[in-house]
Amino acid sequence: MFGNYGQRYIVLTEKDINERQEEDIGKVSAVLSIRREEACVLLHHYKWNISKLSDEWFADEEKVRDIVGLLLNGIDLPNSRKLTCGICFEGYSSDVMSSAGCDHFYCHECWEGYISAAISDGPGCLSLRCPDPSCGAMVLQNMINKLAKDDDKVRYARFILRAYVEDSKKTKWCPAPDCTCAVEFVSDGNYDVSCNCKFSFCWNCTEEAHRPVNCETVSRWILKNSAESENMNWILANSKPCPKCKRPIEKNQGCMHMTCTPPCKFEFCWLCLGSWAEHGERTGGFYACNRYESAKKEGVYDETEARRERAKNSLERYMHYYERWASNQTSRQKAQADLQKAEKEQLAKLTDVFGIPETQLKFIIEAWSQIIECRRVLKWTYAYGYYLDDKVKSEFFEYLQGEAESGLERLHQCAEKDLQSFLTVRSDNTEPAPSIAEFGDFRVKLAGLTSVTRNYFENLVQALEAGLEDVHSTAQGTTSSNATNIPSKKAVTKGKTKKQLPRTSSDNSDEGWPCERCTFINPSSVDACSVCDKHRY
Amino acid sequence: MTSSSSPSRKALSKIACNRLQKELAEWQVSPPSGFKYRVSDNLQRWVIEVTGAAGTLYAGETYQLQVDFPEHYPMEAPQVIFLNPAPMHPHIYSNGHICLDILYDSWSPAMTVSSVCISILSMLSSSPAKQRPQDNDRYVRNCRNGRSPKETRWWFHDDKV
Numbered sequence: 096m097f098g099n100y101g102q103r104y105i106v107l108t109e110k111d112i113n114e115r116q117e118e119d120i121g122k123v124s125a126v127l128s129i130r131r132e133e134a135c136v137l138l139h140h141y142k143w144n145i146s147k148l149s150d151e152w153f154a155d156e157e158k159v160r161d162i163v164g165l166l167l168n169g170i171d172l173p174n175s176r177k178l179t180c181g182i183c184f185e186g187y188s189s190d191v192m193s194s195a196g197c198d199h200f201y202c203h204e205c206w207e208g209y210i211s212a213a214i215s216d217g218p219g220c221l222s223l224r225c226p227d228p229s230c231g232a233m234v235l236q237n238m239i240n241k242l243a244k245d246d247d248k249v250r251y252a253r254f255i256l257r258a259y260v261e262d263s264k265k266t267k268w269c270p271a272p273d274c275t276c277a278v279e280f281v282s283d284g285n286y287d288v289s290c291n292c293k294f295s296f297c298w299n300c301t302e303e304a305h306r307p308v309n310c311e312t313v314s315r316w317i318l319k320n321s322a323e324s325e326n327m328n329w330i331l332a333n334s335k336p337c338p339k340c341k342r343p344i345e346k347n348q349g350c351m352h353m354t355c356t357p358p359c360k361f362e363f364c365w366l367c368l369g370s371w372a373e374h375g376e377r378t379g380g381f382y383a384c385n386r387y388e389s390a391k392k393e394g395v396y397d398e399t400e401a402r403r404e405r406a407k408n409s410l411e412r413y414m415h416y417y418e419r420w421a422s423n424q425t426s427r428q429k430a431q432a433d434l435q436k437a438e439k440e441q442l443a444k445l446t447d448v449f450g451i452p453e454t455q456l457k458f459i460i461e462a463w464s465q466i467i468e469c470r471r472v473l474k475w476t477y478a479y480g481y482y483l484d485d486k487v488k489s490e491f492f493e494y495l496q497g498e499a500e501s502g503l504e505r506l507h508q509c510a511e512k513d514l515q516s517f518l519t520v521r522s523d524n525t526e527p528a529p530s531i532a533e534f535g536d537f538r539v540k541l542a543g544l545t546s547v548t549r550n551y552f553e554n555l556v557q558a559l560e561a562g563l564e565d566v567h568s569t570a571q572g573t574t575s576s577n578a579t580n581i582p583s584k585k586a587v588t589k590g591k592t593k594k595q596l597p598r599t600s601s602d603n604s605d606e607g608w609p610c611e612r613c614t615f616i617n618p619s620s621v622d623a624c625s626v627c628d629k630h631r632y
Numbered sequence: 633m634t635s636s637s638s639p640s641r642k643a644l645s646k647i648a649c650n651r652l653q654k655e656l657a658e659w660q661v662s663p664p665s666g667f668k669y670r671v672s673d674n675l676q677r678w679v680i681e682v683t684g685a686a687g688t689l690y691a692g693e694t695y696q697l698q699v700d701f702p703e704h705y706p707m708e709a710p711q712v713i714f715l716n717p718a719p720m721h722p723h724i725y726s727n728g729h730i731c732l733d734i735l736y737d738s739w740s741p742a743m744t745v746s747s748v749c750i751s752i753l754s755m756l757s758s759s760p761a762k763q764r765p766q767d768n769d770r771y772v773r774n775c776r777n778g779r780s781p782k783e784t785r786w787w788f789h790d791d792k793v
Contacts, residue, residue, distance in 0.1 A: 182706060182741045183647060184654040199742070208647070209741055212707040226742040228734070 104288045104298065105279045107266065109256065112277060116259050119143060127152055132235040133165055135255065139221050142262040164224055164233035166196040180205055182226060193242065195225040195232040206242040210234070214247045218254045269294060270301045286310075295471070307559035308475045316478040320417065335403075337361055338368045413481065420477035426507070427470035433511065434463035444518060449531055458542045462510045465545045469503045469552050479559055488563050495555055502551050505627060506544040513537055539625060543615045642703040644676055651706055652676075655744055664746045666753050676701050679715070680749065688757040695719050697752065698728075699745055709739035711782055712748060720762035723755060727772045729781040730755075731765065736786050 124134035141148040182205035192200040213220040225232040271294035286299040300310035334343040339361035362371035610624035668681040684690025696715040714728035723731040
């Protein structure tokens with residue numbers, strides 16, 4: 096979808112992670128000539144940083160061994176046949192006792208309990224030491240596998256797997272529920288990644304993908320949406336406490352004569368909050384209240400009222416952006432469902448009706464994928480707009496956003512509505528079935544809109560990410576970012592068109608003509624755009 | 633007192649019983665010096681008298697430790713507190729809770745009541761002044777309703793005392 100992802104990141108399945116771990120362990124155990132499980136604890140201690148581990152190992156092996164608790168020589172079983180377990184104090188014959196390579200022997204039942212207690216305490220079990228408080232010998236994985244219960248062995252192995260991902264600065268778990276993949280981020284810059292499970296997220300903040308806004312804006316926006324304070328603002332702006340019982344009352348249009356709900360039933364005036372009984376001719380009529388209006392005119396209405404007014408203005412602004420943010424989210428979910436429907440049923444049906452192989456119907460899937468992606472971008476442009484407080488930029492931004500919105504609407508409508516006419520089965524044959532030629536036209540239109548919308552949104556994301564400063568220079572094809580003057584709308588949109596579809600000659604007779612509105616390149620044989628119907632001249 | 637209302641305690645497991653019987657037998661043969669086990673028939677709760685070592689701030693003073701054992705002792709640490717009155721010490725709260733790592737995070741099943749007692753006496757002996765921890769009042773207030781010290785997240789900041 097967006098740009099060229101190349102090798103910016105790598106999705107790792109559990110199997111991949113295991114293989115990488117085994118590879119690292121194998122490498123380290125070969126280079127340092129140590130056992131596999133020793134390499135494993137060393138790597139865990141050094142957060143899987145092989146170069147740091149080998150540097151420190153070769154600088155001072157003894158010190159590293161001491162810190163990590165790797166004993167140099169295995170202790171031979173003591174000579175006596177009977178030993179006392181250091182935990183249960185029972186006597187056992189030495190063949191049912193074990194130590195972590197030191198001379199502190201414990202019976203296998205106590206080892207099992209000791210390991211189990213450590214594993215249920217969490218990932219700290221990966222650096223489990225000999226139970227003797229004065230001994231730092233590390234309990235290695237082969238000990239765990241020999242002595243622990245089966246489910247503890249599994250949990251221990253999982254902790255190792257998790258540690259590999261969580262210790263590394265370059266890998267993170269996919270945040271989608273039930274997804275077991277991790278993503279390794281390779282390059283810098285654009286953090287949007289897409290997991291095997293199709294979930295797109297920002298690798299940096301692990302929220303869902305949110306280009307063109309940055310991580311900070313996302314967390315501010317999410318916090319704002321969840322904050323109870325918005326509810327408080329709403330109550331403050333749209334409700335007043337009943338002057339008698341103090342419960343908040345919402346006024347949903349209508350006259351100023353308020354009656355509180357039972358049991359209070361107090362009748363009062365919404366404007367001045369005075370008892371309704373005192374209202375009449377004297378206060379300016381039954382359904383108006385001069386006491387409030389005249390005070391408001393003179394600017395003496397009280398501080399609470401002013402605060403309520405301010406809250407209402409800021410709340411209305413927020414609601415404007417929030418509603419659009421949320422409705423794009425909803426549209427996106429609908430589009431995701433539609434994509435699944437297309438994949439599961441519709442393509443097969445079209446193949447049946449028109450005899451076109453599914454491989455040639457990919458353009459429908461591409462259209463839906465593009466819609467899903469664009470809905471996401473459009474959604475976040477509303478958070479972008481909410482926090483944009485430069486008047487000139489705002490105006491320009493709203494223009495770009497409006498264009499994006501209508502472009503996407505065109506595409507979404509084409510995918511949703513136009514396609515339907517080819518899917519509806521007419522069993523009664525009242526209308527002639529659409530012909531293959533008509534389907535061909537539809538195909539040209541949908542594919543054209545998909546590519547036009549893709550281009551527009553790519554440019555939009557770049558422009559917004561550059562803070563709308565660079566639009567001018569981007570449009571002119573330079574990379575300089577020090578253009579400080581705000582470009583005029585016209586210059587920019589023209590520039591964008593140029594960038595998307597470079598024209599090599601002023602005479603378009605052999606190459607077709609680009610539509611002014613949607614930029615689709617039409618064959619020179621037609622005078623109206625085959626995508627959006629705009630006339631050529 | 634905290635101890636009397638400790639949350640529904642499960643009976644000792646067989647392993648715990650065996651181990652405690654052995655510990656008690658060993659204690660009776662060679663008790664740690666300065667400590668006296670108060671005889672009772674409750675294996676799950678020991679009360680131990682400790683006498684301050686000569687030449688320290690607590691010389692000649694006697695305090696009582698109460699040790700409660702969980703079901704899965706020794707895999708789980710025992711709960712050890714001072715009965716009222718608790719000694720004045722920078723790591724001992726007025727409700728008897730003791731800030732000592734081996735009673736919590738650093739517990740190991742290879743430790744025993746006897747080794748814990750020795751650690752506590754050594755902690756008392758090295759005290760530079762008879763005073764309560766700085767956050768005593770706040771901590772004790774938060775521990776009302778018989779909260780066990782094992783539910784506290786201890787932060788062992790001072791290993792000098």
